[in-house]
Amino acid sequence: MHIHLRTLGCRLNEAELETWAQGFQKAGHQITREHERADLIVINSCAVTQDAARKSRQLIHRIHRDNPTAKLVVSGCYATLNQDEAAQLMGVDLVVGNAEKNQLVDKTLSELNLTSMPNMATEPGEISLFRRGRQRAFVKVQDGCRYRCTFCIVTIARGEERSRPIQTIIDEINHLAGQGIKEIILTGVHLGGYGSEINSHLSELIQTILSDTNIPRIRLGSLEPWDLPENFFQLFENQRLMPHLHLPLQSGSDTVLRRMARRCKTAEFSKIVSQARQLIPHFNLTTDLIVGFPGETEQEWQESYDFIQKIGFGHIHIFTYSPRHGTKAATLPNQVPIKIKKLRSQQLHHIAENMKTEFQRQNLGINFPVLWEGQTELQQDGRIKTFGYTPNYLRVATFRSSKHSLENQIVPAKTVAIKNGDLITDIE
Secondary structure, eight states: OEEEEEEOSOHHHHHHHHHHHHHHHHTTOEEOSOGGGOSEEEEEEOOSSHHHHHHHHHHHHHHHHHOTTSEEEEEEHHHHHTHHHHHHSTTOOEEEOGGGGGGHHHHHHHHTTOOOOOOOOOOTTOOOOSSTTOSEEEEEEEEOOSOOOTTOSHHHHHOSOEEOOHHHHHHHHHHHHHTTOOEEEEEETTGGGTTTTTTOOHHHHHHHHHHHOOOSEEEEOOOOGGGOOTTGGGGGGSTTBOSEEEOOOBOSOHHHHHHHTOSOOHHHHHHHHHHHHHHSTTOEEEEEEEESOTTOOHHHHHHHHHHHHHHOOSEEEEEEOOOOTTSGGGGOSOOOOHHHHHHHHHHHHHHHHHHHHHHHHHTTTOEEEEEEEEEEEEOTTSOEEEEEEOTTOOEEEEEESSOOOOTTOEEEEEEEEEETTEEEEEOO
């Protein structure tokens, strides 16, 4: 049976897709990138915003239209929060809520009567990843969140915190390394809360990965600033831990942060960033920001704008606030008019682009060990433009006259220029 897996949303959804892919393959089925030729299609949906929920519905409609004979399974946050609605969408055969995601493969095969004898002759350890040729893989280490930020629907959809045992994670990473993966990204709804219910913590997990695996590069997914323990940045002395953190700020105004029920004030955030930049060479800080949160006054917006400029970020994910039914923020008074939200979003996108370029400039003239990807572009002069990522998560490019592939190799390169938004490197 040919199975197509599709996701919308976060890195955690990506990690779950990889787990499902391996589960289906172990059961004797094949993964295909082409949904038109699939016998079974699984969609991991998203509902972080109203727009994400709408896109989830559109994807389900489009997939069914393109391949009406395939069995269609829908999971993820949209399917969990709107289970009856999802089940009634044209073509949907099964809805699997987030609480049952760990059993999705078995549940799908049994409830849709798709069990079959294996028809793939694979040796142990040779089951291919969901996306062939990928240099990195997402590793889900926990699910759920204990906090209730007033704007967030995902923590409601994902439920209570659940951490995977350390040894299980180690075994998965070693399996990935055996398949040639060079970089893993640890992901979770509340990554910084890892181990809270199993007498462990994120630092212990990272230390064990560093000692019990040989995966060359380790990245961390989004971390809440208040979760970073004392001496956390000392872990980055090991150069296998990549010098990049995504710390969601959400707003640069303390009064807005209070309405969001965030647990980190701007002064604390600033102190964390200063420590990281002092201790970690070439440290890259990226973040999430919400524009137009309910009640955001012009003064609060200016406070936020000024603080964002003061801190400086390598990249910003910008979200224009939209009410989500079931969240406290949706009931707050003084919703910001759409026109004002759009204006503030434009202002933020402008400084975000300037900060990104400035960070690129700060990283010129440096030799980085770059993990090169399979993505290439043929230039008019016959050269090949190849893309990769530095340890601090800067996308770089190099021009090669040879067709010798750099894919999935860690090869040093010196950053020499910025051209059309790309950081250009030379390889000696």
